[in-house]
Amino acid sequence: MGTQRSDRFDEVEWDEISRSRWFEPSRNTLGVVLCTLPIAVLGFYDWQVLGERTATFAFVGTEWDLGGIDYLFGFTLVLFAFYLVAPLYQNPRMTRYYWRQFKRNRPAVVSLGWLGVVFVGGLFGPLVMSAPEQSVLTGYQPPVFLSIDAAYVDAQTCVGDVVSGRCQGTWQHPLGTTQGGKDVLASIIYGMTISMQIAFITTTIVAAIGVSVGTVSAYAGGWVDETLMRLVDVVLSFPTLLMFLLILYIYGAGLGMFILIFSLFAWGGTARYVRSKSLSVSEAEYVMAGRLSGANTTQVVRRHVVPNTASSIITQLTLLVPGFLLAEAQLAFLGLGDSEVPSWGQLISAGQSDLSFAPWIVLAPGFVLFLTILAFNFLGDALLDALNPEAEAETE
Amino acid sequence: MSRQPTIGSKTDGRVSRRRWLSALGVTGLSALAGCSGEEGDEGDTDGGGGDGGDTDLIIGEFPRFGVDDLYGETVARTLARKAFEQSDHDYGFDGDDMVTPDGNQVELDIYHSAGQETSQLMAEYIGQELEKNLGIVVSVEAIDGTRFNNEYWTAEPAGGTDTVNGEEIEWTRPTPQNPGPQSVASNEAWDMSVVFGLNTYPLNPLTNEAFFDGATAAYNPVGYYPEFDATGLFETARQATSRDGLREAFVEIFENLAREQPYIMLVLGDDLVGYNPELNGPSENFSNGWDFPAWHVGDPTVSGSYDTVSAAGFSTLNPLYNTEAGAGTAVGRVLDQGYTFDDDQEYFPLLYDMSTENGEVWTFDLRENLTFSDPYGRVTAADFVYLVQAVHQSDWANTAAALSWEGVEVERTGEFSFQATLETPALLWPQSYDPLLYPIPRALLEPYVESEDVEGLQQDEELLELQFSGNLGAFTLDEWNRGAGTTYTRNDEYYLRDIDEGPDRFADGPFFEEASISVVEEQASRLGALETGEADAAGIPPEQFQSYEENEDVTVREIPTPYNRILSVNQRANGWQTGPGNPFQITAFRQALAAAIGKKDLIQGIYRGLADAHFTWQPRWSTFYPGEE
């Protein structure tokens, strides 16, 4: 039973964090700064010095080129490393506790594993494998162990053997190829990068705006609070997809615009939540004590409000991500997405008309998308349980 | 496939006349019209480029780039080197790579139509071929067709003068599609594009003067300067009094175009259509559908419903303003146009017969059994003359056919006859589809003409719903559901039943009680409808052609078309963004590009063999196609 736990971790542990932050606040921040600097320098170099078409790493002889989104992605990765992973490492006791809570939920562990695969695949896949190449003469190759009628892939174009009128799949294309002969597996792995970029960048923007607006609103009070909360009302009732379509219609939009618009209209819930949490936290005794002992608002926010709301924010963000992934896929499917970006949605969209005879082009990325969204949901649910002992105690 | 074939339409040609851009983009571009046959400067060809060179490369009278010995790395690089010699800038090859005078890799972008699978496949294929055979790095960009048209393809008309073929030329009537000399750049910079394809007008190739009648041709967005005497040859063609003379002039034009590759010509795709196997009538040539009233299922008795599917909804059924092929089909079910072309591409009179002595004065003889619905009464020459004079030739109405009637003098000569006098004689005037008219009652038009109310005319209920159609079509329109399509009922009074020409079956046609055109935007659903028998005809993508050929529920037809797939290269000032100068302006360089892109693999890989290699601005089946005497 919940009450049997003698030391309530949610009080004890966060205290510890606040303490540890007291002594080493700059260690993580310093890390962020140190890691961001080279990214920024590289970005500046890419932007100012290199021509539009010179690969960023041409000076070390690789073809790997970076775009604006890649830099943003890099930056968010650094943020996550230092503000999420590092604290977990620095507080092994807390980490162990969370892990114990978390691993009781088996689907969530599997989900975390899957997301790990997507993350690693997205981060390193493009580094170790070349981008899927079009090869018009080897279109519609079936996945390994499957086959396709020779009416679609005849003996000339079949990479494998043609057995009794059917072209057999080969290990050369484990998940088959598209109409243009692009390897589906490679496309999916490249799509992981896009999905991870969407996930990381949007969550960073949402978290940044949501936390700022929420805390400012809570601490400023008065008309500032009133105005900001009305703004939240507007943001929440804003038909984001529609606005995106309108902007797409008027100005045209790529992945960057997608990320921007969708994250700019997704922070309402987070801000509202942070505000109410901040209000309740700021009335808590230890914060009062902190205030009496001379801590200013910024310190209070940083040492008490953020740590105390962090768990819930992380959960909320985890549950927001699948929405973004889905939105991207939907737009791509509608043909309104950024077709220069090899996302899963683009792949599904491209294979849609071939579904009746080459279903793998749709099914493979479709299931990967499905599994990823599912994993984020399971993970969010598990985090909800693991990070929120009160809720757990209530439901048990 | 991007462009869905239209089925059984007598009006295909009529409409495509309005669509030089065969809508490889998402939308058909609105009103694009013909040219004005203007100045025909004669002049010596300056020996600026052409063929001949220091290598043993032989480019014949009618070169076929992209196949056999005019395909491959060697040919392409030889031609490119030749172009570099003519260039003011020091381009060259560094190993396999093509490099700029600064020694940088040559990198170009290519735009394709967003969301169009074939367009994207083609763009990437071109990129690969150019990289392999010419050492050019190509980056593929997607763009919405309309956006490309507005921002890249066109420009503010600026006008200006330039020396073309050693002659001073002035752009007197710049258009957004030809804003001026090569120095006039398009709104946004671009290198290459497969966003748009164009029509090659095999029936009346004279229409092509809009593209190639000199550097000042009405439609020349890429800034192509012909190096042969295009204006002179077009003038010859216009003046020709015999078909042979005409053919001679055109063969020369098309041989030159094949050499100069104003656009890098790639393929001419076929329309692939699946039909209900019970259906008798569909044929495998460009006039497929002209004899639709004779089509029938099983026995030639009136029964059932003829149901087709359309990939897109119709923006208007107003015959005065429609520019879309699909809507043209929908209108054509209800309202015949003046004439059509039969299986042999011969003129076939519907509402009126056209005749001429010299190509200058044309006489229109109306059938006398044509009537509008009540209260408009019989169709007379007065209706047509009024339509042309008060509407098409007015300065306010802006109808889709306005350009066809520019400078044409129309005059009523009897109750059922009128005549038109052209500014310059045109033996193939009907083949240009210009004198095609829909019958519209004069009384319906009058109020709008008086108030010069263009919006009223566009939005007129009777025009939009074709309620005046009388006995002028095979069917009458029951309903136009904007999102879902059109439904029709057989017109028992159809005038075509009483004519003397054409198949005997016309006397009992049409052989369907009802007809419908359903808007089904998903290709998979259209094919599904075809398979389940919900539709009697539907377009088929090449990759599924063979399997449908083996399918007993579907009969497939491969219908050649005059719509091409081209690689447009921007020969204007903002065309070649990778370095100084613009090699696209050099014929030899365009030849190099044409030689670098393999047409065989393209046709095999993307079109499954169901397309023709495109060498010059005519399909192989055109009588004006050079080469095969």
Place this chain on the structure above:
Amino acid sequence: MGFGTYVTARVMWAAVVSFIIVTITFLLLAAAPNPDVQRAATQAALQGGDPAAAAERARELRGLNEPLHVRYLDYLRSVYTLDWGWADSRSQPVTTALAEGLYYTAQYSVPWTILTILLGPLVGVYSAANMYSWKDHLATGFAFFGYAIPNFFFGIILLLIFGVWLDVIPVVYDTSVPVFSVANAVQLSIPVFVLVTGSIGAVMRVSRNESAEFQHAAFMKTAKAKGVSPLRAYAYHVMRPTLVPLSTTIVGQLLALFLGSSLLVEKVFGIPGLGRVTYNALIAQDTNLVLGATLAFTFIAVFGNLIEDLVFTVLDPRISYDDR
């Protein structure tokens, strides 16, 4: 503050929100070149006229030469008087186009909404009542499945299976069948199923979690001690309070899905509803219709949020009208 005043205040606020969004759309449109003007110029040039003059005429015709504030006021007037202009891509007034779209959209949206609102809480409460049993896991699994599977992906697969392979539903949506007919029910069954699957998950999850809280609440023990049967206890004492937090989720959830789903499901199943009207207007660059569709969806969203507010107020007796 009384209930009446409160409702008035909420309605006013909804009007303000709609006004803000309408203003934003105006600014977005005003900042961009008008494609109609470009089109007019192109047309004029092709016909041998003066493109600049044609553009000028087009600008004048559309009042684009007026000062910004005049255009804005004019725009507001036409927006709120439903004078939304002519849809060139469909040759009918924008309002008619939207009404036609709505007619088809409503045919699947109404059953979808009703089923979601009915089934979602039921399954959620049932799941909570049997928490951690196989029934709960099945229901939760279904919720997650529905939540995670992209609607369009699910739709095309079902259409392939039932429409093409099994041939039990028509592949082409038939607009000619009567609304209340078996044929219509059959052709709408799969779209409605797909949509319900997608939306019920979230509703179920919320009602499961909320009702889990309530079924362990002290008042449930009170009810039990009163001798109330479990069925009645769940129906009255769990379901009813669950509806309060649910009401805030359900409308938002349905609204969020509404636009996206109507776009996607209508595209997949070929239903000529509002979503496809919007999509085709975008593709055809029909500015009036794009704007009209934007406004329509905006008003639906604002109206939905208003309903949500009011329903929440009615459902939760504890809410004070002075709050928020």
Place this chain on the structure above:
Amino acid sequence: MTDDASPLLAVEGLTTTFDTDDGQLVAVDGIEFTVEAGETVCLVGESGSGKTVATESITRIVDSPGSVEGSVRFGGRDLLSMSEPERRAIRGYEIAHVFQNPQDALNHCYTVGWQVVEALQVHEDVADETARSRAIDLLDRVGLANASTLFDDYPHELSGGQKQRVMIAMALIGDPDLLIADEPTTALDVTVQAQILRLLDDLRREFDMGILLVTHDLGVVAAVADRVVVMYAGKVMERGSVLDVFERPAHPYTRGLLDCLPGVGGTEGGIPGTLPDPLDPPDGCRFAARCAYAEDACRTGEQPAEIKTDPGHHASCIHYRPDRDESVLEDAGREPTGSDRGADELPNDGVSTDD
């Protein structure tokens, strides 16, 4: 007060077990007590000693993983062996409950009146009007002013004390024979506590019902109880009439409890130590670990059987076995406590023994 005449409620060997992830948790372990018609029996003990579970086990309304065994005879019928619908007919009608925390005990979505009436209408087919007037009468009777308007109020519009009165009215509407009140005053303001207790006592007399009152407040016990049952760690340590228990507390635990009463001269700060782990109860007497008189014999075997120390007074302590000398317990030299303090003088801090 006889032991053998059929009592209103006779609990015997009542054992309630919860299956948890960490093993079997025996919250109530074979307890035994009776309640006679018209008398007030107090169940006392520290928090976590199983008092609440014991009362909820009587009508079997313990939370779901709990399983109840033993026998609970109510008016001659065995509540535990009868079917759930039969038991349901008794709940709220013959045996009514009043719970500890009135704040959450009422459903916030329904009016007070609706909930009171529901308690009647699930048992009797009473017309709405009749039920309403009866409910208003009762609300009035339990001391709520403006009962007829309050009937249509929602719980959040009521104070804690009012809610508890509503709960009592709800409990009484079926005219029960036994009222089980589980710490009905703990969550309330001190002044209200006394009123509620007095109200209960008045109503007991008026309706001639038995009351089983759970409390950890010995002051309350002294004020209202006829008999006392002292529980510790799921076991009954001692039971008997209030006089016997307060005058001559038999069990060391009871003595410890009474010592905690301030002003009685005991050790401040309560009994040292904490309750044993319910998942792994120690051998022998549950209280042995904290008992100053514990011997080795106390720490083996089962909890000692109850031994009658006086008529109607039982204790579960080996020192009362006939072969033992109970006087070892006397060396602490305890003074008997006064038991005549009125309910009005209940100490402010509630004398809770659980902190």
